[in-house]
Amino acid sequence: MASASIPRPQVLTERALSALERFSHIEAVSGIVLLLAAMIALIWANSPFADSYEHFWNTQLTLGLGDFSVSRSLHFLVNDGLMTIFFLVVGAEIRQEIRDGALANMRLATLPLGAALGGVLMPAIIYTLLNHGSEASAGWAVPTATDIAFAVGVLALLGKSIPSGVRILLLALAIIDDIVAILIIAVFYTVSLDYLGLLVVVGGLLLVLIFQRMGIGKAYAYVLPGAIVWFGLLKTGVHPTLAGVILGLMAPVNSKPAVERPLDTIGRTFHELMERFSQTGDNPQAVAKPLKQLRHAEREVLPPVQRIQVGLHPWVAYGVMPLFALANAGVSLGGANLDEAVSQSVFVGIILALVLGKPLGVILASLALVKLNICTLPDGVTWKGVVLVGLLAGIGFTMSIFIAALAFSDPALLSSAKLSVLAASTIAAMIGLIWGKVKF
Known part of the structure; x- marks a missing residue:
């Protein structure tokens, strides 16, 4: 039975939660939250409380049962544990795109596939040419990745003047980029x-x-x-986070087989529920079964691959990724020690590879594919849109820092790599914003 009057605190709470939910689905916001987390980490690691940053993330958590116990750091929990959820969402997105998205067939996938590979090869070539034969060469894969959340967030800041085709191309490119990054981690960073x-x-x-x-x-x-x-x-x-990718790719793209379609079940059960309410009043036992059927049918309306994305996206965007940034972006400017030649090579190599190599690889690969009549530009996408996609692809951040942590065991080189990723991603984002404002 509906209440005649709803308490004002409840009304205010519902309005606040509704506004928060709408706010959380704005793509630019997740990018801003990620940026704020990175800035907090950077300030914290270079403040008078810098020691507490390292101490906090190296805090050991122990799980024990009898004589058996496992002890891991908070940093491990974030990078090897929580990031599995991030990769699960990525795997589900890839599975969805293969099913009925930008990767559904070769005709649709050719341009983003070629552009993504160009955007992987060119940065790797530039970095390797600058660091061949030195200790820094281990980081060749660091500038090959694109951060989906940051790139799409920056694109969203440009508003509705950007054609939807540009956003789709950027998303497809970033997804393929993630696939390549995952393969690189599995093949080259498994000892x-x-x-x-x-x-x-x-x-x-x-x-x-x-x-x-x-x-x-x-x-x-x-x-x-x-x-x-x-x-x-x-x-x-x-790396155990690849479990997320594997499970995401295994997610079914169709709801499980049933005698009745979920929407039909919802309609039938709703009428049954109304009849039972009218006959028995508020008797919970009488309506328990149709309510259970209703909840089950409601869940099955979306196939598992979409439920993963819808259910986990807010947790990943506003929990996992900001925590990852907080745990990994805290680079001590003193610890980077850019006076050393090797650290300088890492720093300069990654910045040039991301800021210059990424857009160059994306644009040249796209140009070659179109000029050779292998594919055409998507509807609504012009060459200035391709340039914008290339510029924003230079935002490496999450995956680049992730790979850097696997590539460098030397703390000084790792600090230089992280600092250069942050600097390059910021520069790429700023250039992309300026290009988007001027050209669109």
Whole structure:
């Protein structure tokens, strides 16, 4: 029975939560939150409280049962644990695009695929030419990545003057870029393999497939097999966050088979619910079954691959990624020690590769594909739009810092790499904004 009067605190709370929900779906906001987290980390790491930054993220968390215990740092929890959720969303996005998006067929995928590969190869070539034969050469893959959240967030700041085709091209390019980055991590930054771990991974994946065949659709049921895959990859020697990508790619693109379509079930159950309410009043036992059917059908309206994205995106955008930035962007300007030749090479190489190499690779690859009649520019996309996509692709941030942490064991080189990624991403974003304001 509806209440005749709703308490004012409840009304105000509902309005605030509704405004917060609308605010959270503005793409530019997630980029701003990510930037603020990076700035806080940078200020913290260079403040009088700099020691507390390192101490905090190196704090050990211990989980024990009897004589068995595992101890890991907060930094590990963020980079190897929470980032798995980020990669799960990325994997689901890739799966969705392969199904019915920009990667659904070669005709649609050719331009973003070629542009993305050009945007990976050119920065790697520029960096390698500058650092070949030195200790810094291990970071060749750092400038190959594009940060989806930051790039799309900056694009959103330009407003509705930017054609939708440009946004789609940038998204497709960034997704392919992530696929390449994931392959690079798996192939080039895996030192050795423990094949016993692979058996654990296979066991976890088989459990996922069994659950899917059984029609289990509730997300929490997959936490156990997901954890098994994660642990198996960790034991194997491959970065465990790749478990997220694998599970995202395995997400079904269709709702599970059923005798009745979810929308039909919702309609039928709603009428049944209304009848029972009219007959029995507020008796909870009488309406429990149709309410359960209604919740189940409501969940099945969206296929799992979309439920992953819708359900986890706010947590990733406003939780996981800001925490990652907070844990990794805290570069001590003194620790970078740019007086050393090797640190200078890393710093200059990454900045040139991201700011110059990324747009150059994207534009030249796109130009070659179009001039050779292999593909055409998408509807609504002009060459100035391709240039904008290339400029924004130079925003590396999340994935670039992630790869840097795998590439460099020397703290001084890692600090230089992180600092250069932050500087290059800022420069690329500013140039992209200026180009977008002037040309659109």
